[in-house]
Amino acid sequence: MEHIDVAVIDVAVIGGGQSGLATVHALLRRGLRPVVLEASDRAAGSWPHYYDSLTLFSPARYSSLPGMPFPGADRDRYPHRDEVVAYLTAYADRLDAEIRTNCRVTAVRRAGRAFEVELEGGGRLSGRAVVAASGTFGRPHRPALPGLEGYAGQVLHAADYRSPAPFTGRRVVVVGAGNSAVQIAAELAAAARVTLATRAPVKFAAQRILGRDLHFWTARTGLDAAPLGRLLARPPA
Structure with missing residues (x-):
């Protein structure tokens, strides 16, 4: 041996x-x-x-x-x-x-x-x-979408996106409503015709309130360090 x-x-x-x-x-x-x-x-x-x-x-x-x-x-x-x-x-x-x-x-x-x-x-x-501490972004999730194998256009995961330049003048569908999807869609909109496809309406929250970032308010109120109890820790049904 x-x-x-x-x-x-x-x-x-x-x-x-x-x-x-x-x-x-x-x-x-x-x-x-x-x-x-x-x-x-x-x-x-x-x-x-x-x-x-x-x-x-x-x-x-x-x-x-x-x-x-x-x-x-x-x-x-x-x-x-x-x-x-x-x-x-x-x-x-x-x-x-x-x-x-x-x-x-x-x-x-x-x-x-x-x-x-x-x-x-x-x-x-x-x-x-x-x-x-390996994180969650090392292996992007690429869902097996029905009909994708017959699609003749370009399919790109958010992990492979770098800039809007290659998409200038093109039609682009961004699938999802997470941070990356919305941020990339907003950036692409300056160069391409963009459709954001989501399962539910996108809800936006103000990044700054009274001139201060949200992190200022959560730190000032102690919310960022407060124990939120079992309610938020409980997984959704």
């Missing part, structure tokens, strides 16, 4: 995006030595792959990870995608932790009182704990 060396570590953090990096900061403060396992070539989450005009929904002053304020003089601006990538990269560089890039986890198994983490290519780690 082939012998495979298993490195022993404190905590394996799967994913080097904002959640994984914030988790590493907390673990370091508790004296643990986490190892970040990031599948891509840098610890910046999915941000490097988002569309060109994307900005954060939250102002810079409310978008910092623990221990490092988001840079820039205008604390009320909505940081651009490239700013977020630069910030996450700088944050990762400041952490006193091992960050392994191009390191994809293929399996996690309980091994006695520890967890065994299998890596693509055959490597293994044994950790006292594992944190799953």
Whole structure:
């Protein structure tokens, strides 16, 4: 039987995006030595792959990870995608932790009182704990729509959209009413004839009230930190 060396570590953090990096900061403060396992070539989450005009929904002053304020003089601006990538990269560089890039986890198994983490290519780690911080945007959901195989036009997932330029003068149907769908549809409307297809009417809420972003009001009222109880935690029927 082939012998495979298993490195022993404190905590394996799967994913080097904002959640994984914030988790590493907390673990370091508790004296643990986490190892970040990031599948891509840098610890910046999915941000490097988002569309060109994307900005954060939250102002810079409310978008910092623990221990490092988001840079820039205008604390009320909505940081651009490239700013977020630069910030996450700088944050990762400041952490006193091992960050392994191009390191994809293929399996996690309980091994006695520890967890065994299998890596693509055959490597293994044994950790006292594992944190799953891989996010939800690494594998876009592409639904199997009836008749799609016979459609002669272009079909593009939001994850592959970059800018409206290729769609200038064309007719475009955007399917969905989530944040990405509505934001992309609004941007495309300046260059193309756009139809937004949704299951229900789209409800819009003001981003700013009395000149202040929504995040200001939720922080000022304490709503962002308030326990909302079992009602909101209960899954829909």
